[in-house]
Amino acid sequence: MAEQANxxxxxxxxxxxxxxxxxxxxKLSPERWDYVVGAAETETTLKRNRYxxxxxxxxPRVLRDISAxxxxxxxxxxxxxxxVMLAPVGGxxxxxxxxxxxxxKGAGLFGVPQMLSSVSAPGLEATAxxxxxxxxxxxxxxxxxxxxxxIVDRAVDAGFEAFCYTIDSAFYGRRERDISRRxxxxxxxxxxxxxxxxxxxxxxxxxxxxxxxxxxxxxxxxIQTGEDAAIACDHGVDGIYVTNHGGRQLDHVRGTLxxxxxxxxxxxxxxxxxxxxxxxxxxxxxxxxxxxxxxxAIGRLYLYGLAAASSMGVARVLEILEHEIxxxxxxxxxxxxxxxxxxxxxxxxxLTMPHVHSAFPLLNLADExxxxx
Ligand SMILES: Cc1cc2nc3c(=O)[nH]c(=O)nc-3n(C[C@H](O)[C@H](O)[C@H](O)COP(=O)(O)O)c2cc1C
Numbered sequence: 171m172a173e174q175a176n177x178x179x180x181x182x183x184x185x186x187x188x189x190x191x192x193x194x195x196x197k198l199s200p201e202r203w204d205y206v207v208g209a210a211e212t213e214t215t216l217k218r219n220r221y222x223x224x225x226x227x228x229x230p231r232v233l234r235d236i237s238a239x240x241x242x243x244x245x246x247x248x249x250x251x252x253x254v255m256l257a258p259v260g261g262x263x264x265x266x267x268x269x270x271x272x273x274x275k276g277a278g279l280f281g282v283p284q285m286l287s288s289v290s291a292p293g294l295e296a297t298a299x300x301x302x303x304x305x306x307x308x309x310x311x312x313x314x315x316x317x318x319x320x321i322v323d324r325a326v327d328a329g330f331e332a333f334c335y336t337i338d339s340a341f342y343g344r345r346e347r348d349i350s351r352r353x354x355x356x357x358x359x360x361x362x363x364x365x366x367x368x369x370x371x372x373x374x375x376x377x378x379x380x381x382x383x384x385x386x387x388x389x390x391x392x393i394q395t396g397e398d399a400a401i402a403c404d405h406g407v408d409g410i411y412v413t414n415h416g417g418r419q420l421d422h423v424r425g426t427l428x429x430x431x432x433x434x435x436x437x438x439x440x441x442x443x444x445x446x447x448x449x450x451x452x453x454x455x456x457x458x459x460x461x462x463x464x465x466x467a468i469g470r471l472y473l474y475g476l477a478a479a480s481s482m483g484v485a486r487v488l489e490i491l492e493h494e495i496x497x498x499x500x501x502x503x504x505x506x507x508x509x510x511x512x513x514x515x516x517x518x519x520x521l522t523m524p525h526v527h528s529a530f531p532l533l534n535l536a537d538e539x540x541x542x543x
Contacts, residue, residue: 177279178486180479187450187471187490188530191540193478194265201353202264206473207526207540208347209417215425216417219448220524222425226457227518231503240506241495245465246332246387246409246442248304251281252492253459253507256484257416257446257467258308258334258391260289265477268292271300273476276484278303285334285467288321298328306332308391310339311370315377322382330386332409333378338392340368343419375405389444392419394429396436403440410437411444416469427458434462450529452494459507460514470526 184190195203209216243253256277263269270290277284278301285306286297298305307325311318325333348354378388389409393399399410412433414423423429426447437443445458446467455466468491475487499506502514522528527540534540 176486176489178276178482178489180482180486181489184479184483184486184490186532187474187487187494188527188532190471190474190478190483190487191527191530191533193483194474195540197477198265201348201351202477204347204351205261205264205353206470206477208345209421209526210343210345210419211421213417213526214422215414215420216448216526217524218423218425219414219417219427220425220522220526220528221520222427223448223454223457224520224522224524224528225517226427226461226515228453228457228498228502229514229516230501231514234503234505236500236503236505238505239496239500241492241499243459243464243507245283245304246306246389248331250283250304252455252488252495253463253465254282254455254488254491255306255444255465255467256282256284256472257413257469258285258287258290258336259469259473260287262287262473262476263291265473266480268300268480270297272481273472273484274298274301274303274305275481276472276475276488277301279481280485280488282488283331286330294321294324294330295328298330305330306334306389308334308336310336311367311374318378319381322378322386326385332389333382333386334389334391334409334411335370335374335378336391336415337370338394338413338415338419340370341419343415343421345418372401372405375402375407379406389442391444393433394423394426396432399433399436399441403437407441409442409444411446411467412463413446413467416447427461430458430461430463448529452491452496453498454529455491455495456498456502456510457515460510460512462512 266272274284283304288309307330387408391411442464444465445463449466450471458466472484475483
């Protein structure tokens with residue numbers, strides 16, 4: 171496939187990813203900025219995501235013909251322009267008036283799938299209509315089985331290609347940036363007091379697979395151990411999504427790149443492995459693929475694009491990411507993802523103080539408040 175041209179039209183305005191972080195911070199109110207960049211309690215989990223990525227060095231190979239590099243890869247069984255998708259994010263309407271529809275447009279324009287959050291406006295059907303790009307649907311399960319079944323049917327009708335349960339949110343993480351402002355986001359995942367999230371168990375996974383598995387593949391988002399990955403595969407789950415919710419749920423867990431190898435070992439090719447958490451640069455994504463992930467989801471990174479420049483901002487973030495990935499692959503002596511494996515990476519001490527924006531050293535972290543207020 172010939173390389174696709176950039177179509178965002180924002181090449182001059184945004185030449186590097188950190189420019190999007192700056193522009194987003196300029197546009198967002200302090201409350202909304204904190205909603206995006208914040209994490210739970212001490213924010214150690216968020217920092218560990220970056221630390222794990224920064225603690226991996228490359229082992230480049232040389233003198234291989236890399237004159238034609240292909241960055242495409244399958245995502246959930248179909249070719250995508252990058253092995254990347256947009257992570258599900260609630261409340262996108264806080265960042266752009268068109269919310270999830272604008273994000274869908276940007277992802278579709280570029281050519282990667284979007285996973286739509288069940289708590290992002292304008293909702294399932296309107297978001298599906300906004301773009302012809304591929305879409306997966308993520309649900310915080312509320313209500314009874316019938317309510318879930320209705321949502322699955324709506325997702326099928328609207329053309330979604332996969333269904334995802336987020337399973338790490340039985341309790342709402344204590345995000346102190348929001349709590350200290352007395353801002354409540356609980357409604358986003360609260361289930362009206364019937365505690366459906368807390369009573370979720372493997373029996374619902376079995377019920378879904380029996381009833382809907384033939385219509386819509388199932389992804390479980392929130393797997394953090396090889397043990398649970400193995401149980402999920404035994405239940406026929408199609409996608410194992412390794413995540414700690416960008417550090418927003420349980421504090422003090424491992425960085426996701428540290429978790430990945432045991433999950434890949436447990437899955438043994440039985441399901442697609444998706445990962446997210448701190449993947450903000452092309453090199454980050456290549457490291458995850460080297461360690462066995464099939465797809466990397468980006469969260470905050472595309473939120474900066476969306477907040478800064480709506481759907482075209484999302485597309486431009488992806489274009490820059492593609493450029494970084496292509497540069498990385500070429501300098502590793504790879505002409506695509508087909509030949510990548512763990513021989514291309516090696517543990518190495520991190521040289522960076524991990525931080526939500528430590529991947530962007532051109533930001534003046536201390537003086538301009540990119541971490542704080
Ligand atoms: C503002 C915000 C809202 C989020 N909302 C959801 C959500 O509705 N459903 C969900 O499964 N995960 C949600 N997440 C978690 C993301 O899907 C993803 O796991 C996380 O952002 C990845 O980390 P990263 O932002 O460092 O890339 C949210 C994350 C952020 C930053």
